[in-house]
Amino acid sequence: MVEVIVGGGVVGLSVAWRLARAGRPVTVVDPDPAGGASHAAAGMLAPVSEVTYTEEPLLRLGLASLRRWPAFAAELAADAGLPEGAHGVDLRAEGTLDVAFGADDLAALDELAAFMDKLGLPVERLTGRECRRLEPMLAPSVRGGLLAAGDAWVDPRRVTAALLTALERRHVPLVRARVTGLLREDDPEGPAAGLLREGGPAGRVTGVRLEGGAELAATTVVLAAGAWSAALAGVPVRPVKGQILRLRSPQPLLTRCVRGSVHGSPVYLVPRGDGELVVGATQEELGFDTRVTAGGLYELLRDARELVPGVTELELADVVAGLRPGTPDNVPIVGPAGDGLVLATGHHRGGVLLAPLTAALVAGEAGGEEGGLAALCSPARFGEIA
Numbered sequence: 001m002v003e004v005i006v007g008g009g010v011v012g013l014s015v016a017w018r019l020a021r022a023g024r025p026v027t028v029v030d031p032d033p034a035g036g037a038s039h040a041a042a043g044m045l046a047p048v049s050e051v052t053y054t055e056e057p058l059l060r061l062g063l064a065s066l067r068r069w070p071a072f073a074a075e076l077a078a079d080a081g082l083p084e085g086a087h088g089v090d091l092r093a094e095g096t097l098d099v100a101f102g103a104d105d106l107a108a109l110d111e112l113a114a115f116m117d118k119l120g121l122p123v124e125r126l127t128g129r130e131c132r133r134l135e136p137m138l139a140p141s142v143r144g145g146l147l148a149a150g151d152a153w154v155d156p157r158r159v160t161a162a163l164l165t166a167l168e169r170r171h172v173p174l175v176r177a178r179v180t181g182l183l184r185e186d187d188p189e190g191p192a193a194g195l196l197r198e199g200g201p202a203g204r205v206t207g208v209r210l211e212g213g214a215e216l217a218a219t220t221v222v223l224a225a226g227a228w229s230a231a232l233a234g235v236p237v238r239p240v241k242g243q244i245l246r247l248r249s250p251q252p253l254l255t256r257c258v259r260g261s262v263h264g265s266p267v268y269l270v271p272r273g274d275g276e277l278v279v280g281a282t283q284e285e286l287g288f289d290t291r292v293t294a295g296g297l298y299e300l301l302r303d304a305r306e307l308v309p310g311v312t313e314l315e316l317a318d319v320v321a322g323l324r325p326g327t328p329d330n331v332p333i334v335g336p337a338g339d340g341l342v343l344a345t346g347h348h349r350g351g352v353l354l355a356p357l358t359a360a361l362v363a364g365e366a367g368g369e370e371g372g373l374a375a376l377c378s379p380a381r382f383g384e385i386a
């Protein structure tokens with residue numbers, strides 16, 4: 001029997017690939033692989049520049065996963081037969097520059113720099129002139145910045161394409177169907193309504209039911225259905241909409257990720273090796289709404305132009321809205337949740353960053369200090385799950 005991975009986004013595919021590499025029989029089930037949030041994501045691997053005052057557990061997970069990225073990308077490229085090695089997934093590590101305009105922004109950057117210093121994170125405070133020396137296309141009104149030189153980024157669309165190729169080369173079956181429920185030992189009539197059941201543990205998970213009624217038996221089911229996970233098990237995961245756009249430039253406008261806050265709203269720009277410039281992203285609590293709106297795009301372009309005026313000259317290549325799988329504490333939910341079920345969901349703003357660590361935790365490849373991080377994202381923190 002096989003391990004069934006429900007969901008073929010960056011998380012599910014990474015888990016499937018690491019399990020397959022370890023010689024374990026796996027099957028991936030997804031009606032539209034690589035089409036969820038992973039298709040929208042900018043691909044920043046930026047645990048340092050994204051740190052917030054209340055999210056230290058997430059920082060520890062992010063730093064551990066970032067350390068895994070170079071080897072993960074190199075092994076993936078080799079497995080997928082990409083001749084350019086890790087460059088094939090556009091892994092770049094020139095850092096993130098967080099810029100400020102007004103006195104308030106500068107004060108906030110100073111505070112953030114002090115906080116990062118306390119955490120031992122390597123950041124450098126720069127003047128406006130130093131920022132423009134690094135990135136000449138920045139607006140003259142930029143008055144200062146914070147450089148997180150260790151941050152990196154990757155092209156998530158190339159990553160998921162490489163994962164699909166690597167899985168195909170390892171003959172891992174991909175079932176293009178929607179899972180409608182989990183099969184449980186004590187529930188032969190249908191899938192259990194939820195994991196977080198009252199009145200005792202749920203029965204052992206024995207497989208999945210597919211749209212149309214077919215069943216797929218499994219030794220273990222790994223639930224990696226992103227924002228849709230709560231429909232299959234009672235996990236506290238909700239969709240957080242993000243609109244994002246891609247511009248095309250004859251030559252790269254920036255050499256590193258640039259982010260800033262314009263009129264109180266955050267915006268970032270991520271340059272790709274092929275001249276593409278990603279501008280993101282909105283954060284909206286609108287359920288499963290994936291409409292791209294004029295207002296969302298207007299705000300992104302307006303704010304991006306404040307940072308880098310030259311963006312308005314670029315060709316518009318792509319606009320999309322994705323659904324981040326949010327959790328109450330912004331930390332993913334990864335680990336066993338009762339007999340026969342493993343959760344790998346709730347990666348919210350950081351699923352691309354956290355994919356290598358998540359895959360290692362699920363595949364049992366994380367030991368020592370890293371293994372200790374498992375407790376931070378354990379499903380058990382949301383109550384008894386069995």
Ligand SMILES: Cc1cc2nc3c(=O)[nH]c(=O)nc-3n(C[C@H](O)[C@H](O)[C@H](O)COP(=O)(O)OP(=O)(O)OC[C@H]3O[C@@H](n4cnc5c(N)ncnc54)[C@H](O)[C@@H]3O)c2cc1C
Pocket residue numbers: 006007008009010011012013029030031032033034035036037038039040041042043044045177178179180224225226227228229232241242243244280281282321322323324325344345346347348349350351352353354
């Ligand atoms: C605009 C935007 C920008 C982002 N930028 C970044 C970033 O810079 N860095 C970063 O690390 N993260 C970023 N993220 C977050 C990141 O995209 C997510 O955390 C990550 O993609 C989650 O991956 P996933 O595989 O869990 O979910 P998804 O990629 O959403 O994949 C879930 C998969 O499950 C499948 N599925 C759903 N229901 C079922 C079912 N019933 N049966 C079978 N399959 C099912 C779907 O078809 C889908 O393919 C961003 C997200 C957005 C929206």
